[in-house]
Structures are given as C-alpha cells and as structure tokens.
Amino acid sequence: MKKVLTIAGSDSCGGAGIQADLKTFSAHLVYGMSVVTSVTAQNTQGVFGALDMPRDFIELQIKVVFEDIKVDAVKIGMLSSSEIIKTVSQSLKKYGAINVVLDPVMISKSGFKLLKYEAIETLIQDLIPVCTIITPNIHEASLLADMEIKNINEMKEACQRIHKLGAKNVLVKGGHLDDDAIDVLFDGKEFYYFKGQRINTINTHGTGCTLSSAIASNLALGYPVPDAIKNSKEYIQRAIENSFSIGHGVGPVDHLY
Ligand code: PLP
Numbered sequence: 001m002k003k004v005l006t007i008a009g010s011d012s013c014g015g016a017g018i019q020a021d022l023k024t025f026s027a028h029l030v031y032g033m034s035v036v037t038s039v040t041a042q043n044t045q046g047v048f049g050a051l052d053m054p055r056d057f058i059e060l061q062i063k064v065v066f067e068d069i070k071v072d073a074v075k076i077g078m079l080s081s082s083e084i085i086k087t088v089s090q091s092l093k094k095y096g097a098i099n100v101v102l103d104p105v106m107i108s109k110s111g112f113k114l115l116k117y118e119a120i121e122t123l124i125q126d127l128i129p130v131c132t133i134i135t136p137n138i139h140e141a142s143l144l145a146d147m148e149i150k151n152i153n154e155m156k157e158a159c160q161r162i163h164k165l166g167a168k169n170v171l172v173k174g175g176h177l178d179d180d181a182i183d184v185l186f187d188g189k190e191f192y193y194f195k196g197q198r199i200n201t202i203n204t205h206g207t208g209c210t211l212s213s214a215i216a217s218n219l220a221l222g223y224p225v226p227d228a229i230k231n232s233k234e235y236i237q238r239a240i241e242n243s244f245s246i247g248h249g250v251g252p253v254d255h256l257y
Helices: 017-027 055-068 082-094 117-130 138-145 152-164 207-220 225-241
Strands: 003-011 031-043 046-052 073-076 100-102 169-172 181-186 191-196
Touching (some): 003 055, 082 117, 117 138, 152 169, 181 225, 191 225
Antiparallel strands (some): 031 046
8 A cells, every 4th residue: 555644733623734634545445644743733724823843752753654664645734933944854854755745824814823934945945856746736837936926827837936946836725716626736747637526515625735635645546647646636625525514614625436
C-alpha cells in the first residue's frame, strides 16, 4: 500500500486540515500518516484559536516517520510561522522527500489568519523550491506572484511568476473568481486547464485541504501531475456535490460519497 504523509494543522471539527487529509487518503486507498504542526479550535462557524506545536517536536515527528517508513508522497498544509516553515523544509530536504504537494494555506474562509504575513517570504525562499507542486487559490497566488488576478490571463501570468520562484508545477485555483471555476496548471512548458462545475452549496469547508491531499494520493499512486489533478478535481467535485450540514455554519464535503 502507498503511504502518504500530511504535515498540517488539526481542525477540531474535522472538516479541514489533518482530519480532511486523512479522510481523503483513506478514500484513495492509500495509507495516511500525520505530522501535526498546529492545533486549532474550530467549528463550522470559524476558527477560535490556534496553538503551534514546538518546532523541535515537529522536527521529531517528521524524523521518526521518515527514518522508519518509505513515504510515497507528502502533503503540506498549515505552517503558521517562518520557524515552522524552515523546520519543515530542512527536514524534507534531509530525507529527500518526493511528490511534495504544498497547499500554501494563509487564511481560513472565516477570515482567521493561519499564516503570519511576514512568513510568506520564508515560504517563497525555503519551501516553494522543495515542492513538486504548489496549489494556491487566487488570494494566495496574488500574494505569492505579487499581482492582482481577475481573469484567466492573469492566472496564467501568476503561474509563470510562481514557477520562477522554483515551484516545478503551479496550480492556480480559480474557484474564487466570479466566472467558471477553472484551475490553471503550468509545468514550466505548457498550460493545462481544468474546468469544474459550480455547485450551489455553502458547505465547502476544507475543499483546499481535500484537493491537495487528493493530488498527493494520486502522485503516490503513480499518476503524472496533470492526471493527478484531473482525478483530484473529479474527486473534489463529487465531494462538494455530496457536502452536508453538521452545525450552524459552513459544513464539510463528503469524502466517502
Ligand atoms: N483549519 C486548518 C487547520 C486548515 O489547514 C485550513 C485550510 O487549509 C482551514 C482551517 C481552513 O479551511 P476553510 O478555509 O476551508 O474553512
């Protein structure tokens, strides 16, 4: 069985973060493992607090997993500070991690800052060059590429700028733009387009986490990057179609439709 590691934050209500990642791994029939970087207190209505794990302990979690187990892919989610980003990038380099998917998580849908603003530079310098693919949404892509993004041409330009920062593959997700939900992939040579159907639901908590862990699962299973994204888009589409309400706010997607 392929083994996939998530390095990310915990979501107490189970819709996003580590919990979404592990559910996604199971749905892809890969074995899921987790290194917790931060513990958040959250429900469907918002994030009420976040407690970072000590840097040494994040390092230790990564070390003992890699020293014992062959890791077929890694998904990186919430890393809240420069210190944590550096710890993770140094460890991934040390253990020669492959198939690294970086979801550059910055802010929750409810508006809680999951990454300190000043850490964006460290993400660019230290982590982007280590990853196989980065999956920013429009907001994250505009901060990384340092430009406004309002349409597909600007999405393409942002892909190229982020590729220049050292990301081998860049997937800019168009879900937050007004028109069709098109995602654009740039692999340094070609652009690929992935169109999704817009689904009328408020229950979209954890969609970014789910997509990136689906991509990591597909890479572990041996799919090339464009196929991994195509499969993952189909998965997230069905997961959103089957999303449901569990509390008073934004509910989760269904991993086991
Ligand atoms: N909590 C954690 C730990 C996350 O990693 C993320 C996103 O990556 C979120 C919350 C935000 O999820 P959403 O914006 O889908 O509500």
